[in-house]
Amino acid sequence: MSLRIAFIGVGNMASAIIGGLIASGYDAGKICGTSLDVTTHKALEDKFGMRMYADNSSAVANADVVFLSVKPQQMGAVIADFVENVREDQLFISVAAGIEVGSLEKWLQKPVSVVRCMPNTPALVGCGMTGLIANDNTTAEQRQWVSNVFDSFGAHVWVSEEQQMHTVTALSGSAPAYFFRFIEAMIEAGKAQGLDAESCRKLATYSMLGAAKMATELEEDIAQLRINITSPKGTTEQALIALEEKGIDAMVRSAVDACARRSQELA
Ligand code: NAD
Numbered sequence: 054m055s056l057r058i059a060f061i062g063v064g065n066m067a068s069a070i071i072g073g074l075i076a077s078g079y080d081a082g083k084i085c086g087t088s089l090d091v092t093t094h095k096a097l098e099d100k101f102g103m104r105m106y107a108d109n110s111s112a113v114a115n116a117d118v119v120f121l122s123v124k125p126q127q128m129g130a131v132i133a134d135f136v137e138n139v140r141e142d143q144l145f146i147s148v149a150a151g152i153e154v155g156s157l158e159k160w161l162q163k164p165v166s167v168v169r170c171m172p173n174t175p176a177l178v179g180c181g182m183t184g185l186i187a188n189d190n191t192t193a194e195q196r197q198w199v200s201n202v203f204d205s206f207g208a209h210v211w212v213s214e215e216q217q218m219h220t221v222t223a224l225s226g227s228a229p230a231y232f233f234r235f236i237e238a239m240i241e242a243g244k245a246q247g248l249d250a251e252s253c254r255k256l257a258t259y260s261m262l263g264a265a266k267m268a269t270e271l272e273e274d275i276a277q278l279r280i281n282i283t284s285p286k287g288t289t290e291q292a293l294i295a296l297e298e299k300g301i302d303a304m305v306r307s308a309v310d311a312c313a314r315r316s317q318e319l320a
Contacts, residue, residue: 055079056198059116060086061109061131062123063097066148069176070120071101073206076179087112109135118144118198121157125149132160139163144195148172150226151320153215154188166191168199171221172207174229181207184221186214208269219320223312231308236261 058074060067063086075081081102087109088094094105106112113119113135123131128149144166147157157167168191171184183203187196196211203209212221236257243253268275283289 055083056117057083057115058085058118058120059106059112060084060120060122061112061135062086062121062127063088063093063105064122065177066172067120067122068097069172069181069206070122070148070202071103073176073179073181074202075101077205079205085112085115110138113138113143116143118146121145121147121149123149125152128152129156129160132157136160136162139165141165144168144191144199146170146199150222151316153320154186155215158188164190166195168195169215169218170199170203170209171218171226172203173225173227176206179206182225183207183209184218184225185209185211186218187211219313219316222316223309226316227312231305232261 060071063071067086071084071086074084082104084101084103085106086097086103087106088097091107097103098105106115109131121128121132128147139161141163145157145161146168148170150171152169154167154169157169158165161167167188169186172181173183175181176183181203185199185203187199200209200211210221210225212218236254239257240250240253243256244250248256264278267278271278273281279293283293
């Protein structure tokens with residue numbers, strides 16, 4: 054039996070999750086939501102076949118699982134708005150960046166199951182990566198249900214300590230931007246050699262997509278995948294030597310560390 058789901062705040066991120074659920078065959082009749090922008094309600098109902106409520110309390114009252122998908126700074130006030138309708142048998146899943154499980158438990162007031170997640174923007178194209186952490190009330194069945202939801206538009210990793218969400222932020226939450234930056238540099242290098250920008254973009258992006266698909270779908274060690282295509286004294290080897298000479302490991306390490314540090318400061 055599919056659980057009844059309410060999305061409090063149907064914006065970009067909630068739409069990506071709802072899209073993933075519907076694409077994986079979830080019964081749209083079991084999904085409802087709210088949004089301050091009532092002009093979007095009809096379009097959301099038509100697009101997903103879900104029901105939009107005018108108020109958060111009605112949506113929460115009619116749900117087994119409640120996604121909290123408003124902006125982080127709105128979260129406390131939004132929960133206060135419907136807290137009277139919270140039931141102990143409900144599962145709450147927050148997508149808000151930086152809001153810890155302890156804060157959600159405090160605002161929700163009852164001993165409910167709480168999951169905090171950190172998705173990333175490729176969720177919008179059905180290829181998101183999500184880090185998850187659950188409180189002790191969350192059952193194994195609830196964890197499995199949550200895993201299935203996030204796998205419907207990508208993949209997931211559970212962590213056991215709140216601190217580890219900073220590493221999740223550094224390795225997946227913010228990471229799409231690092232790869233965009235790498236592609237930008239590739240395009241500039243290709244243009245400098247005389248190729249047009251459109252061809253450079255296609256060459257660089259499809260190569261990254263293909264490499265990412267091989268890295269996710271094949272069992273081989275990532276280093277082995279690299280070695281497999283690096284012939285001694287060949288072209289690839291020359292490129293990799295140049296990257297090593299410029300200190301690629303130190304550069305990536307300092308980016309990942311800086312991201313995790315900033316995530317800690319913002320928490
Ligand atoms: P968004 O602005 O697109 O969506 C927020 C939605 O909340 C809007 O539809 C707004 O109308 C609604 N809302 C605001 N106040 C409300 C209230 N009182 N009652 C009901 N609805 C209300 O924002 P988004 O980009 O979807 O981000 C939502 C959450 O997702 C944030 O907490 C953010 O940290 C998290 N997140 C987003 C991304 C991303 O890539 N967009 C990535 C990771 C995490």
